[in-house]
Amino acid sequence: MSKLHQELKEMIIEVLDLEDVDVEEIIDDEPLFVEGLGLDSIDALEIGLALQKRYGIKLKSDSEDTPKHFSSINALVALVESHSTN
Secondary structure, three states: OOHHHHHHHHHHHHHOOOOOOOHHHOOOOOOOEOOOOOEOHHHHHHHHHHHHHHHOOOOOOOOOOHHHHOOOHHHHHHHHHHHHOO
């Protein structure tokens, strides 16, 4: 697991106060919403705010790409990496 994968998993656990979830339980390519972690739209807003604070990434809720970015940890890693190289 890369440092960024670990960081994002820890951020999600912290931001969403997921006390019963360990970093190792979040699978990189499994869905974060509905199935997988079972997150919802409110959780997505909180993760979006955390991404903005921590990495300076601003996402538009009405963008067609936003659901794709939140589909898994791997997708979030790709999003952060794409913004850090710009």
